[in-house]
Amino acid sequence: MCGIIGYVGKRQALPILIEGLRRLEYRGYDSAGIALSDEQGVSVTKSAGRLSALEQIVDASQPHTSGIGHTRWATHGAPNDVNAHPHQDGAGRFAVIHNGIIENDRALRVYLQRKGVEFTSETDTEVLAQLIAQLYNGDLEDAVRQALHEVSGTYGMAVVCADEPGVIVAARKGSPLIIGVGQGEHLLASDAAAILAHTTQVVYLGDGEMARITADEVRLTTLDAMPVAKDVEEIEWSLDQIELGWHEHFMLKEIVEQPSSLKNCLRGRINLEEGAVRLGGLVDCTRELTRAKRIIIVGCGTAWHAALVGEYLFEELARIPTETEYASEFRYRNPVLDDGTVVISVSQSGETADTIAALTEAKQRGALTLGVVNVVGSTMARETDAGVYLHVGPEIGVASTKAFTGQVTVLALMACYLGRRKHLSSTAAAQFNAALAAVPDHVEKILTAADECKAVAQKYSDRDNWLYLGRGYNYPVALEGALKLKEISYIHAEGLPAAEMKHGPIALITDGMPVVVIATAGSQYEKIINNIQEVRTRGGSVIAIATEGDREISQLAEHVIYVPDTLEPLQPLLTAIPLQLIAYHAAVIRGCNVDKPRNLAKSVTVE
Helix, strand or coil: EEEEEEEECCCCCCCCHHHHHHHHHCCCCCEEEEEEEEECCEEEEEEEEHHHHHHHHCCCCCCCCCCEEEEECCCCCCCCCCCCCCCCCCCEEEEEEECCCEEECCHHHHHHHHHCCCCCCCCCCHHHHHHHHHCCCCCCCHHHHHHHCCCCCCCEEEEEEEECCCCCCEEECCCCEEEEEECCCCCEECCHHHCCCCCCEECCCCCCEEEEEECEEEEEEEECCCEECCEEEEECHHHHCCCCCCCHHHHHHHCCCHHHHHHHHHHHEEEEEEEECCCCCHHHHHHHHHHHCCEEEEECCCCHHHHHHHHHHHHHHHHCCCCEEEHHHHCCCCCCCCCEEEEEECCCCCHHHHHHHHCCCCHHHCCCEEEEEEEEEEECHHHHHHHEEECCCCCCCCCCCCHHHHHHHHHHHHHHHEEECCCCCCHHHHHHHHHHHHHHHHHHHHHHHCCCCEEEEEHHCCCCEEEEEEEEHHHHHHHHHHHHHHHHHCCCCEEEEHHHHHHHHHHHHCCCCCCEEEECCCHHHHHHHHHHHHHHHCCEEEEEECCCCCCHHHHHHCCCEECCCCCHCHHHHHHHHHHHHHHHHHHHHCCCCCCCCCCCCCCCCCC
C-alpha cells in the first residue's frame, strides 16, 4: 500500500510532510515525492529509492503552508524518478498523488492523446492529473468530481492546483483516507500513523466521498455533490505506540508486546466466574448468529491462517459447519451462500482489497457479515454488519505478529460466545475462558526463554529450504511459521499438515534440512512423534516445539523449544511465538531489512 500525506495550515508544510512520509515507510515503497503549493504555483520534487534521497534534493529554503506527499509502491511503470508521484499535467498547474489502480487508464490515455496531451510517465496516475487539467474551469473540486465520474478502479487521491493555493481536494474509493483536524490546520493521510504526532481528532472519508480541505474548513460531499455530515472521531492509539523505542526493529517490538496486546484484546470480554464471553460488537446480531447454519471465514496471508484456526474453533466449540476461504478466490468462484450463512472477514488493517471484495460479494448475496479487524474506522469495520476489534495496538512491522495472535484470540472468543448459546456448558466455557485468560502470562514466559530460538536461527539460517509440520490446531501455525520465514528472511519454507508429508513432500528432505515440528501434547501427539521419526530416518534436522515437561522428545530432536501447557484449541497462541522469533533472528542474521521486506506492503489495497 502506498502512502499519502497532506497538510494545509499556518505552519511550514515541508517538515510535516517529510515526517508523515517517514511514518509511512513501514507500508513499503520504492519512490517518494512532494508537491508544495502557494501563490507562486506548485513545486514538485520526487525521487526513486528511499525517503532520504528525496530529502537531499527537496528545496527547504522557501516557506510553504500547504502541500501533499506520497510514497509509491510501483504498479504501473518501473520504480524511477519519472514514475514517482506526484504527477502533473503538461502545464504543471496540477499535482496529483494516488493510491489504487485506475483500471481504464489505457482508454483514457488514448482519449487524452487524441486531444493533444503528451504523457511523460507510464503511470495510471498521470492520466488522472491530465484529465483533471482538461476538465478544470476555475473550480478544482468540480474538475476532480467530473474526472472521477470517468474513472473505473480504486483510488485514494489528493490534488493541489496552482490557481487555488491553500486548497487540497481528496477523494476515495476502495483505498483509505483520513482527515486530521487541528487548530487552524488540517491534515490528510492514508494511515493514522502519519498524522498522530499532530492530532488525534480525525474524520474518516468513506467510499464515493470527496473532501475540499483548507486551513479553516473541511467540506465533505459525495461524488454527486451531495453534502455529507460526519462526526469527528478520536484515534485510540498513542504516539509512543508507533515509535520504535529501544527495540532494534518494529517486528521485535511487536513480538514482545504480545503479552500486553493480548491482555488488551481480552480486557472486559470474559467473566471467569460465570464462564461468559461479552462481545458488545455482536449484541445486535446474536439471535441471527445463534441460528447460523454455516460460517465462512475469509482472509489473506496471515489472516487466512488465523481464520483456519477459527474454523477449527467454531466447529469444536459452537458445532457450526465452518469453511475457510482465501478472500482473493471467494468472489470469483460463484460461492454458494444459503440462508443462514455468516461470512466473517479477517484483516489487520481492515483495508485489504481482496477481503473487502469478498465482503462486498457476501453482502450482495444477503449473508450476515462480521469483521475481525484491528484498525478502528477502517473500511471493513464500517461495511460489515457487526464485528469485533482486536485492540492489540498499531502493528508497524510488515510481517504480522501480534495481529495474528489477536485474530486467533478474537475468533476463540467468538466461538465460545456462540458455543455457550448453543450447547457448551457453563463449566466447559469457564474452563476455556480460564485457559484463555492465562495465555498472556504463558506468552511472557516463552519470551523470557527465547535464546533457543536465536540459536536455531544461527545454526540453520544459511539453509535454503525449511519444512514446517503440524497437526490439528497446529497445522495453521505451521503455515504461519513458514510464511514468516519466507516474508522476512527470503528462505524458502513450506508448511504442511504433518500427515501429508509422506504423500509427496517427504522427497524434499535431505541430510541436515531443518524441519520444524510442532509437537505439543494433545490428541495427535503419538502421530506427530511418528512424523518426527520419519524425518530423522531421512537425515532431516528436527526443531521441535513441545510442551513443558516432555522429556521424551529431547531424544528425538536436535533442538527443543518448550511452551507452557494449555488447552489444545489454544495452543496456536503459544506455538506461534517461537516461530516468529526464529524468523526474526534468521532475517537479522542474513542481513535482511526486517521491517521492510522486499516486494511486500503492509496492507494490500489493490488486487
